[in-house]
Amino acid sequence: MHVGQHVARVRQLWQSRHALVAIPLVLIAAITVADIRTPETIHLGPLLVVAPAITTAFAGYRLTALIGALAVGGQSLIAVFQSGFNEDHIAQLIGLTILSIFAVVVCFVRDRRTEELAQVRSVAEAAQRALLRPLPDRLGPLHIASSYLAAEKEACIGGDLYAVARTGSRTRVIIGDVRGKGLAAIEEAVTLLGAFQEAAHQHATLPALADALNRSVFRHLTQFPETDEEAQEHFITALLVEIPDHSPVARLTLCGHPPPLLLRRGQVTSLASPHPAPPLGMVELGPDIHTVRTFSFQAGDTLLLYTDGVLEARDSNRAFYPLEQRAALWTKASPKTLVQHVQQDVLAHANGALGDDAALLALQRTTAPHTRLHISDPADDDGLHGRAHEGPEQVKR
Known part of the structure; x- marks a missing residue:
């Protein structure tokens, strides 16, 4: 104002x-x-x-x-x-x-x-600004917009989180949702954000970054007293995205988080992974199994990242919010306009009463990268709707 x-x-x-x-x-x-x-x-x-x-x-x-x-x-x-x-x-x-x-x-x-x-x-x-620092409107070739909706009307912060980091000629993004509420959820969110800002500059691939974050969250969660019956239920769902400046692609790693939406030429595609990993902090489930998925991300394309508070918003008939269907109405909008429309639409759907915190993050590539690299289009049979890309585009650890 x-x-x-x-x-x-x-x-x-x-x-x-x-x-x-x-x-x-x-x-x-x-x-x-x-x-x-x-x-x-x-x-x-x-x-x-x-x-x-x-x-x-x-x-x-x-x-x-x-x-x-x-x-x-x-x-x-x-x-x-x-x-x-x-x-x-x-x-x-x-x-x-x-x-x-x-x-x-x-x-x-x-x-x-x-x-x-x-x-x-x-x-x-002040804590909100420290936890979720305002993201820049422009970062590298990306146009960025974000929104945070707290479930409690008087609350400003919660367990949802997002952050970006520039590492050389690429941008890395994280969006996550801490299981639980209150001060414990905020503490875990701060831990993950701090680990991301440090580890994002130290690991060459998204699976390696996800493994490092997984171990950091697990170490933090083991500090809970053994008498805490909910200690084993603490975890953080997360989505990692990497967008290089000079290649028309983007890469993502899912850790128990809802898949992002790709908005392109009037179409909306859900980037569901065939091999999603468990949420961060659940090391006891087995060895690191994080994978990376590479997909086409060209100039004008928009990625919409969100937390499950958006999908779980219910109307008076207890129906969930149809994000993919509603996002199709604003495929040509700028990231800021897209986030504003979805935010207002979610609140209207839920009659202003969200059951959980909800975060939105929109990323749009604004310039065409100068490269000869080619990757299959999401509309192709073996693209985003099919199996994960293999070979150099699919990394598994």
Whole structure:
């Protein structure tokens, strides 16, 4: 939000509050005048308590205290113009004073909690920026856009993660989803992101990178106490993507994560792997079995990466969100527009209530690489819909 827009918003809020203050002031004046002009047998003074009561809905404790004092002053004015401070007027003054003090206390406690919540959210937003650093719009030959939707309305961070790293003339990307919620999930996400930023520059292939991340996550998870019954259920699904600058291809390794979507010339293709590996951190399942899949990725193509929170968004009929079908509506959109459309569509599908955090990441190649390298098109029989490419394009460890 621009500074001018922020100032205008604050000014509008200030003006609206000033307009609302007129309501209790008018009530105090009207009730006071009406009680003075009516016979002494009719007592309207107790209605003055309405003024400080409604002020608590839109004002702080200082303004509420001022309105309460004016209400007490109005009650005193009524007593002066009538029969003086008799027992009824004194009782009404005491009651009005007590209720006004109570309203001020309520506002004070509410304002303190509001300030504490604002501080907590500020810290959470700072942690969000530290955990999920804003991705650049451009990186090498790629145009990038991302989005993070927290399941909890007041939350800013969770167990979903994504990051990019430049290693020489290629870009490596990770998107993942930590099993579980809360601080433990955030801690595991931080561990994986730190390991990725370091290991991405040290390993020549995606399987080697996946193996290193798998061991790092496993070492972190073994720190759980043995008495933790859920310790063995902790893992992280992840998807690794590598896009070289000078070849019209991209490579991916799946570790228990939903496959990405390739958007090309009005078509959407799911890049499901025939040999997916288990999630990271599950070393006890056996030796490293990570594979790499190479596919055509040309200028204008877009890769849409996501976490399962997108697929698991349900509507009022408990139907899952049809991402592949909906993404086909925006195959010609820029990454930023694509992410915005999917984000809004997911929220509309789920009526604004997601069951899990959801992350989106769109990558579009913007320039044609200068190379003679050729690879089969996704529409070919042995392309993305068929078996994994063999030979130099299929690496298994």
